[in-house]
Amino acid sequence: MTLTNRLIWPAVTILGTVSFGIVALARGEPVNAAWLVVAAVCIYVIAYRFYGLFIANKVFRIDPARPTPAYRHNDGLDYVPTNKYVLFGHHFAAIAGAGPLVGPVLAVQMGYLPGTLWILAGVVFAGAVQDLTVLFLSTRRDGRSLGDMIRGELGPIPGAIAGIGILLICIIVLSVLALVVVMALKGSPWGTFTVACTIPIALLMGVYSRFIRPGRIAEMSAIGVVLLLASLIGGQYVAADPVWGSFFNLTAPTLALIVIGYGFVASVLPIWLLLAPRDYLSTFLKIGTITLLAIGIVVVQPYLQMPSVTRFIDGSGPVWAGSVFPFLFITIACGAVSGWHALIASGTTPKMIENESQLCFIGYGAMLMESFVAIIALIAASSIHPGVYFAMNSAAGIIGTDPAHAAEVISNWGFTVTPDMLTQIAHDVGETTILSRTGGAPTLAVGMASILSGLFGGKWLMGLWYHFAILFEALFILTTVDAGTRVCRFMIQDLAGNVVPAFRATESWANNLIGSALACLLWGYFLYQGVIDPLGGIWTLWPLFGTANQMLAAIALIFCTTVLFKMKRHRYAWVTLIPTVWLVVCTVTAGTQKVLSPNPTIGFLAHAQRFSEAIDAGKVLAPAKSLAEMSRVVFNDYVDASLAGVFATIVLLMVWFGGSACLRALEEPRVSAVEIDGAVRGAGDD
Amino acid sequence: MVRSGGRAMTRFKLVCERVAETARLMVGVPDYKTYVAHREAMHPGKEIMSYEAFFRERQEARYAVSKGRLRGCC
Numbered sequence: 081m082t083l084t085n086r087l088i089w090p091a092v093t094i095l096g097t098v099s100f101g102i103v104a105l106a107r108g109e110p111v112n113a114a115w116l117v118v119a120a121v122c123i124y125v126i127a128y129r130f131y132g133l134f135i136a137n138k139v140f141r142i143d144p145a146r147p148t149p150a151y152r153h154n155d156g157l158d159y160v161p162t163n164k165y166v167l168f169g170h171h172f173a174a175i176a177g178a179g180p181l182v183g184p185v186l187a188v189q190m191g192y193l194p195g196t197l198w199i200l201a202g203v204v205f206a207g208a209v210q211d212l213t214v215l216f217l218s219t220r221r222d223g224r225s226l227g228d229m230i231r232g233e234l235g236p237i238p239g240a241i242a243g244i245g246i247l248l249i250c251i252i253v254l255s256v257l258a259l260v261v262v263m264a265l266k267g268s269p270w271g272t273f274t275v276a277c278t279i280p281i282a283l284l285m286g287v288y289s290r291f292i293r294p295g296r297i298a299e300m301s302a303i304g305v306v307l308l309l310a311s312l313i314g315g316q317y318v319a320a321d322p323v324w325g326s327f328f329n330l331t332a333p334t335l336a337l338i339v340i341g342y343g344f345v346a347s348v349l350p351i352w353l354l355l356a357p358r359d360y361l362s363t364f365l366k367i368g369t370i371t372l373l374a375i376g377i378v379v380v381q382p383y384l385q386m387p388s389v390t391r392f393i394d395g396s397g398p399v400w401a402g403s404v405f406p407f408l409f410i411t412i413a414c415g416a417v418s419g420w421h422a423l424i425a426s427g428t429t430p431k432m433i434e435n436e437s438q439l440c441f442i443g444y445g446a447m448l449m450e451s452f453v454a455i456i457a458l459i460a461a462s463s464i465h466p467g468v469y470f471a472m473n474s475a476a477g478i479i480g481t482d483p484a485h486a487a488e489v490i491s492n493w494g495f496t497v498t499p500d501m502l503t504q505i506a507h508d509v510g511e512t513t514i515l516s517r518t519g520g521a522p523t524l525a526v527g528m529a530s531i532l533s534g535l536f537g538g539k540w541l542m543g544l545w546y547h548f549a550i551l552f553e554a555l556f557i558l559t560t561v562d563a564g565t566r567v568c569r570f571m572i573q574d575l576a577g578n579v580v581p582a583f584r585a586t587e588s589w590a591n592n593l594i595g596s597a598l599a600c601l602l603w604g605y606f607l608y609q610g611v612i613d614p615l616g617g618i619w620t621l622w623p624l625f626g627t628a629n630q631m632l633a634a635i636a637l638i639f640c641t642t643v644l645f646k647m648k649r650h651r652y653a654w655v656t657l658i659p660t661v662w663l664v665v666c667t668v669t670a671g672t673q674k675v676l677s678p679n680p681t682i683g684f685l686a687h688a689q690r691f692s693e694a695i696d697a698g699k700v701l702a703p704a705k706s707l708a709e710m711s712r713v714v715f716n717d718y719v720d721a722s723l724a725g726v727f728a729t730i731v732l733l734m735v736w737f738g739g740s741a742c743l744r745a746l747e748e749p750r751v752s753a754v755e756i757d758g759a760v761r762g763a764g765d766d
Numbered sequence: 767m768v769r770s771g772g773r774a775m776t777r778f779k780l781v782c783e784r785v786a787e788t789a790r791l792m793v794g795v796p797d798y799k800t801y802v803a804h805r806e807a808m809h810p811g812k813e814i815m816s817y818e819a820f821f822r823e824r825q826e827a828r829y830a831v832s833k834g835r836l837r838g839c840c
Binding site for chain 2: 155158160162163166167169170289297298351360363364367563566
């Protein structure tokens with residue numbers, strides 16, 4: 081270590097500790113968010129330098145002399161050796177999405193501290209480790225996908241089980257993300273108009289880049305952004321117009337049907353027309369807005385108005401049900417650890433890595449960056465008034481639809497708020513009401529609007545900033561919905577193709593239509609169920625989404641641990657084993673509680689039983705309004721319970737397959753991992 | 767003075783190029799110059815796609831899920 085190094089690292093450690101101490105120990109008065117930012121950055125820097133590099137160099141023994149797939153298969157298209165900063169940007173843009181923006185916002189109901197601690201500990205010891213390990217293993221296997229690698233190292237049956245898990249997570253992700261958009265747009269003509277405008281704008285961009293000026297990404301994106309901003313400003317006047325305002329003022333069920341129909345059309349149309357241009361627009365807007373928000377927080381330095389820990393730590397919270405363990409750890413998935421990243425880290429990135437020595441920077445580093453996005457979202461949500469936060473995130477079934485009543489309920493929880501404050505904030509952001517705008521996106525939008533209007537524009541621009549934030553989230557969520565529907569369609573075709581081989585032909589129009597319709601039906605079912613759920617849908621579906629995502633992370637980490645054993649690096653297997661055990665415990669506990677808990681707010685079966693008993697007695701329980709609705713609630717409960725059960729079972733099966741593969745590897749005298757390009761280098765015990 | 771100014775200019779240009787390259791790769795279009803250089807060096811005499819054809823090929827490939835490409839959700 082050089083002298084500078086000897087001085088810098090202790091200084092970073094002290095700075096981090098002091099900042100964290102201020103955040104954690106503050107009692108009574110609000111803490112400045114800057115301390116949280118400083119603490120997080122110090123932790124990231126230390127974790128990268130001392131843990132990330134340790135994993136790359138000591139555990140994997142990365143070999144800078146080994147040619148990467150980018151060189152061995154260089155074709156200038158899929159496999160291209162790419163500058164590490166460029167690839168970092170690509171990888172970050174691929175992993176960052178709605179997850180790190182929504183989960184932390186929902187977790188704030190327990191105060192800012194529990195979420196912060198999990199985001200930081202989770203990313204350092206689980207999330208970034210998973211991303212780095214999968215990226216490393218895929219780079220050593222020609223950039224093969226997670227499913228392929230599991231089939232190769234664990235066998236065809238675990239491979240098939242993981243495949244089913246991936247299809248299920250896709251369906252749940254799509255329905256939950258679509259639900260977030262629906263909840264943000266219901267009864268909001270301004271937002272709905274702006275988001276609706278993205279469709280003709282994308283079509284125009286598609287035609288432009290196909291026929292008018294082929295392949296000019298910068299030009300068409302610039303045109304798209306300008307038109308988008310015009311529609312954002314115009315939305316205000318459309319909303320105020322008596323005719324058009326009511327035309328775009330839609331209820332949640334109507335919006336849900338529109339989104340499902342949109343997903344179908346976007347999946348069927350040629351990709352250059354709608355899907356690709358939307359993707360360009362949303363990617364650039366996403367990166368730009370996240371950067372802007374980060375700058376905003378650093379400059380404005382808002383105070384965290386939410387207490388560090390609220391009374392809802394006991395599991396009685398109105399946003400989602402359940403206690404800290406295990407439910408906090410599945411509520412915040414992305415930002416701490418996200419199974420979805422295992423799919424991306426085994427996608428295009430490993431095919432473009434220039435050198436194995438850059439794995440840590442891209443794999444571990446990009447995940448730290450995503451975690452920072454999660455911290456930013458958490459700060460934005462904690463910086464708004466707690467009363468406003470709970471008014472926005474509690475379902476109508478809990479706080480009612482009248483500001484006076486909502487203010488009374490929330491004040492009784494100990495977060496004093498007046499009806500005037502609730503109507504004033506709605507007025508400030510240009511909406512008629514902010515009550516029960518669940519799903520996290522509107523809360524983040526209010527937080528962003530108050531931070532960004534502090535940076536630029538003042539209070540009179542708050543409505544514009546709010547709708548800009550809604551637009552930015554809706555835009556990239558809807559892009560995920562179209563791209564995800566296509567993914568689902570291909571997976572369904574592949575799965576059904578085992579029975580009806582003709583269904584596999586992806587070029588066939590009939591297959592395209594049937595496959596897309598099936599995919600939309602599957603996620604649309606859960607979306608619609610969530611929309612008509614009087615508890616707001618997020619309450620029911622977000623825990624299922626979190627469980628699914630963490631299930632995938634558990635599968636990926638089990639796979640990583642198995643390969644470390646097969647490489648004879650089991651001395652260091654604790655690196656992936658610790659997060660594996662934690663995620664398995666969390667997902668299995670959460671899955672079991674969701675099915676079996678006797679508390680009807682948590683357990684689906686207990687909830688179903690309560691409603692069944694009421695049906696037998698001929699009683700209608702609120703929030704259902706008729707006996708038919710009651711039966712639907714019971715049916716949905718059984719569907720959700722089965723899903724939660726399936727998730728827990730998949731994890732347990734994978735534990736069994738992974739565990740037995742590890743034991744076999746231990747007995748094996750030699751290295752048994754299958755790397756492409758000859759012998760497994762750098763493997764074996766020290 | 768002139769030289770160091772020139773060097774700063776070159777550096778600035780390089781950074782701009784890298785940023786543009788990153789933005790294009792974010793939406794799935796790798797560097798065209800690299801592709802052309804690769805074809806010329808490794809497959810001399812063989813056909814090289816025009817930028818328009820290259821762009822279309824990459825656009826199709828980005829969403830061709832059957833190749834195991836899945837992208838951002840969270």
